[in-house]
Amino acid sequence: MxxxxxxxxxxxxxxxxxxxxxxxxxxxxxxxxxxxxxxxxxxxxxxxxxxxxxxxxxxxxxxxxxxxxxxxxxxxRGMVFQQGALFEWMSVEKNVSFGPRMADKPKPDAEIRDNTQHWLDTVGLSDFGKKPVYELSGGMQQRVALARCLANDPGLIxxxxxxxxxxxxxxxxxxxxxxxxxxxxxxxxxxxxxxxxxxxxxxxxxxxxxxxxxxxxxxxxxxxxxxxxxxxxxxxxxQPDFVQVREEIISMxxxxxxxxxxxxxxxx
Ligand SMILES: Nc1ncnc2c1ncn2[C@@H]1O[C@H](COP(=O)(O)OP(=O)(O)O)[C@@H](O)[C@H]1O
Ligand SMILES: [Mg+2]
Known part of the structure; x- marks a missing residue:
């Protein structure tokens, strides 16, 4: 692939x-x-x-x-960065739907809304769609970044x-x-x-x-x-096998x- x-x-x-x-x-x-x-x-x-x-x-x-x-x-080929790559002043929803809305041939609005909600549910942010990103914690912001990436349905993340x-x-x-x-x-x-x-x-x-x-x-x-x-x-x-390979890599x-x-x- x-x-x-x-x-x-x-x-x-x-x-x-x-x-x-x-x-x-x-x-x-x-x-x-x-x-x-x-x-x-x-x-x-x-x-x-x-x-x-x-x-x-x-x-x-x-x-x-x-x-x-x-x-x-x-x-x-979707990318998720360490931090700071979201539109902080925009709502969580708007961030997640950004890619689909900007697509060459955008899907109907209702479909984009459902897709956005689906990914927000999946990453555990069902109730945060309307919040601006800057109000969320770092962990929640990374959930938004994941949902935003997945909303484009990339083959490779x-x-x-x-x-x-x-x-x-x-x-x-x-x-x-x-x-x-x-x-x-x-x-x-x-x-x-x-x-x-x-x-x-x-x-x-x-x-x-x-x-x-x-x-x-x-x-x-x-x-x-x-x-x-x-x-x-x-x-x-x-587990011993985990510990062993961990130590091997750390030494390397x-x-x-x-x-x-x-x-x-x-x-x-
Ligand atoms: N735009 C650039 N111009 C010159 N050197 C660069 C540039 N970007 C990265 N490098 C150099 O290329 C090497 C690999 O960088 P990078 O891919 O960022 O490594 P990593 O992500 O593993 O820390 C480093 O030596 C870095 O200094
Ligand atoms: Mg690096």
């Missing part, structure tokens, strides 16, 4: 310095898969997601989604650290909601996170990326997301970060 072929990205800074953000990334995702991506800061996670979203053109290679070359943004700004408890609740939505809708999801536990709980597949140049260092296939649909995430996090990322610090030391 999604194919990423030999993707490379070299940025040129205003000073003329070349930064190799991604090098020869290739992978494919099947319909309905949930992929999480972890890696130290600067390893190219956001760049990769932005290329798949169509916000950025790669310097080499391509992303192909549903047999179409990605050459720009499309409602078929891209999320760049969507829960990064939330407190721990809200974050856990949102992880549960993401798993539930994923199971119910059968959507394909790519989620970037800084949290190893989050990546393990949510991802059926997990990439650990390494920097300089950004690349996929290791891939995992994991049972925890599937378990998490039915089971309590606390229980899963205490620590080693990478130490290497980055070493490089920075050399430069100074």
């Amino acid at each position: 999604l194919k990423v072929n030999d993707l490379s990205m070299v940025y040129e800074t205003p000073g003329g310095e070349k930064v190799s953000a991604l090098s020869d990334i290739s992978f494919s995702l099947d319909k309905g898969e949930f992929l999480t991506v972890l890696g130290p800061s600067g390893c190219g996670k956001t760049t990769l997601l932005n290329i798949i979203a169509g916000f950025l053109q790669p310097t080499q290679g391509e992303a192909v989604f549903d047999d179409e070359l990605v050459s720009g943004p499309s409602p078929q 891209l999320m760049d650290e969507p829960l990064g700004a939330l407190d721990a408890l809200t974050r856990e609740k949102m992880q549960g909601l993401l798993l539930k939505l994923w199971k119910e809708t059968g959507k394909t999801v790519i989620l970037i996170t800084h949290s190893v536990e989050e990546a393990l709980i949510l991802g059926e597949r997990l990439f650990v990326m390494a920097p300089r140049p950004g690349r996929i260092e290791k891939e995992y296939r994991l049972p925890f997301a599937e378990q998490g649909v039915a089971d309590d995430s606390r229980k899963i996090k205490a 990322i620590w080693a990478m970060e130490e290497e980055i610090m070493g490089h920075q030391g050399e430069k100074q």
